[in-house]
Amino acid sequence: RAPESGLYFLLGNLPIPTISATPGSVIPWNESVKILCGGTPESFLYQLEILGNSTYKVVEKKWGFQKTAEFVIKRMDTNTAGRYQCRYRKQYSWSVHSEALELVVTGPFSGTPASDSFPETLSKPVIWVKPSFMIPEGKLAIIWCQGTHEAAEYQLHFEGGLSAFKRPKSPGMSNRVKFPIPSMTSQTAGQYRCFYRSGELWSEPSDPLDLVVTGDAGDTTFAPTEHTSSDHWDSYMLTTETQFQEDPVLWSHNAQNLLRIGLVFLVLVALVWLPVEDWLHRKKLQERASRASRQECRRFRAQSPGEMTERCSGHR
Structure with missing residues (x-):
């Protein structure tokens, strides 16, 4: 020893x-x-x-x-x-x-006898992916996990191991979170499951979600969308509800474009306004000089009617 x-x-x-x-x-x-x-x-x-x-x-x-x-x-x-x-x-x-x-x-899986010491059973979460379970290489994929409004934490598991976890931004207000995969590769393709926690208890795993990476970066509009669940969820309602929760990357891109357009507009306005302002300023100075000259001529005429005739002849 x-x-x-x-x-x-x-x-x-x-x-x-x-x-x-x-x-x-x-x-x-x-x-x-x-x-x-x-x-x-x-x-x-x-x-x-x-x-x-x-x-x-x-x-x-x-x-x-x-x-x-x-x-x-x-x-x-x-x-x-x-x-x-x-x-x-x-x-x-x-x-x-x-x-x-x-x-x-x-919680106890199907076929597992209930135990008196087991406090409660949580419903199985729902997992799906947008835009499709077939994602071109390098493209963005967003995995959604839906539990209950009481969920305090969500976990995403990839090939049996913990991949990511997330807590709802507004507990009690939302029953789902999303896990973005910024760039799909062969390393991120595979089987995913998700869980959620309420209090100290974790739910059963969701049904498996298999993601496939393809080499074609073309249109995937008509590719089927993976949305598996043992419960009877209305796919249309889920899609409608998530339309207002777009990916933050897309929102950020649109915001950057709007900011660029706004800056270009301000620059154009400045380029137009500066010459106009300069012209107006010079015009005001000329008018003031002209008024001052006329007043001076009137004063000289009043004092010496015979003098300054040539000088003031243009201000009559």
Whole structure:
């Protein structure tokens, strides 16, 4: 057994540990999950931690020289769901922490007997994509996930792993969020599912949504739109409701065009107005000079009627 010491320090040359969950990171209520933490064969201590708001709590430690340590959570519920990380110790040094692994607990799936300890069941979310499930390479795709008005958070999973999460901007006012994919590639094509959370409870996963990337960037107006659901949703109503929630990229583009047009208009107005203003200013100066000259001639005539005849002859 390796010697114990109270002096632990970090070495930058230790490999970053890996963390994963089997059979997956989405676990039904009361089911078990195995968390794997990968290090080096010389690692003699592995530590699993669950993350809080700003701290972490040690869940379990595994002793013994091994390249990968296994941690088993026998029953998943709202207390064991959350974000996990791990690290390992080699000789007198701790590695850095692994990336965070999000474990999501869901309601009992179809065929799972109800449990008295299970607080409630959330309805399955609806997932669909615009403009189509077949997206040309490099084009924008927007995945929508619809839950309930009580949903506090949504998660999008890609090929079984967490891809993105989002909280509604106005909780209680909207029952859907969108996850944009700015540029479709072969790396972003595949199967997507979404979840939502109400309180501490997560819903079942949505039906799978398969996105296909194509090499043709032509018109996809008549391509079928993926919109799968076990519930009876009115596709027309969903489409109508989302017409007023256009993609922010398009809105930004239109706003930029309007701003450019406005700036060009202001420049044209300035180019026209400046010469006109200059001409009006010169005209006013000439009129003032002419009035002053006429007044001067009248004053001289009054004082010396015989003088300044030639000079003032043009102001009669």
